[in-house]
Amino acid sequence: MTGKNFYLLESKTGKKRSGENKNKIILNTRVRLARNVVDHKFINLSSGPEKNVLLKEIRKYIDDVKDFKDFRFYSIKNLGKIQRDLLFKDYMVSPEAANKMQGKGLFIRSGPNWGESTIIMINQEDHLRIQSIRPGLNIIEAYKEVFRIERYFERKISFAFDKNLGFLTASPLNLGTALKISVIAHLPVLAISPMVADFVKKLNQVGYLINGYFVGHSEIIGNLFKISNQVTLGKSEGTIVEEMQAICLNVIDDEKAARIKLKESDPLGIKDNIYRSFGLLKYAKILSYEESLELLSILRLGLDLDIIDGINDFDYFEIMGKISDSHIITDLEMSGRVTDDELDSARADLIRKKILKEI
């Protein structure tokens, strides 16, 4: 029962796009806060029954409370493999969370836009995790949402806290503020420019990380990068938010500058590249997820640079979710054994339908 509802929950108003232009380099923002209940073992050591007790205890503060009435509860152990994968794709819940499912619960509220949600996770890596994701660059709004919920719980639950180490978390990587902010950035030109080395170094020096968002066999797929704060201790929440915001604005500027430079230095080369990708997406009958992302990234660049016409303005982040295996299986209500070719061919159809103005 839960499985089916879980999917229905996804917002039907996804068509309403927020801020047409601003989401194109920073695709998505996620703010996540971790808390643990005082005098309890952390999740990796607590037994199934202990987790269930804690889950019940925390649920008590959410169920039937007015502020949380539009949240829906899912017990991870009742979700199938595909639904759990959708959790990762649509709600950015870490894939590890899917293992050892005893006592794990999620409260999810989906926003009106694609890629907008707030989640309260119970018994994931920490007892309580509050996460808010927003389309585009939207750190402050997500941050406010997360802390509004944290303040509510703070009045009900005593959190594990140390005056030197701050909020105590299972992993020392989250100590202190236990606040992680991450954004997904689409950096097709910066990624191949000589500037990138400097850029990564600069980020690392100030305690921020940049990684590939989808990493295949050591290659980064679809020019998607995740930028996040590594340091959580020794900085205040406000500092982390400000620094992250500044870094994102920098990234946008750097990518834009690199794009302009490339367009000026090799106009024919870039046009050729974009139209080749267009040709492949238009005529290919079988498209793997990885290849699709690579091609869509180039096409997105073509749109941003006004180089291509004949295709719809698409939301890269949204399409990225919609063409994943799990989404295709769920959307097309495929059942039984689905072969890779069937999936790849459904994917090619879907992309054509979404991006071509005329088929």
Place this chain on the structure above:
Amino acid sequence: MIKIQGGSVEKINLCKECAKDFSFLTEKDSNNDLTRILYRFFNSGANEHHSTRDKKILRNISYSRNRKCPFCGIDLKTIKKIGRVGCSNCYNEFKDVLFPIIKSIQGSLENKGRVPIKTSKKIRLEKNIKDLKHKLKNEIVTENFEEAARIRDRIKKLENSIYDR
């Protein structure tokens, strides 16, 4: 393919097949950064250079790998393996080993973030109790038992409000 490793970036153009041979990121690695960091400390490779601080950390770890946390029972070996501690008390119990590692990851051991209302209240109350206990001693010394009894009751009340919520 773009390779980002420890702040340096290399771009190598490879086909997908060749790239497989170049894999340096296993799934485990990307999932668990801490394990990687701990790994650096625990596995002192022959050709790896260690600073004096790293050496000190390594020594601490090898001395105490079987030490257990009295609250949750986890030992350092397991913490190393999973990259996570077992409970709040671990941070106190394995202070000597964990703090240098935390310092090296986080760059600081001083929380500058917010303090929970409840905790700050508790800290305040604990300080109050300490002050009252000191006062109580004085009253007993001066044989002012009536006042001492009053203070004793107040301490009890405060202690109840902290510990028996």
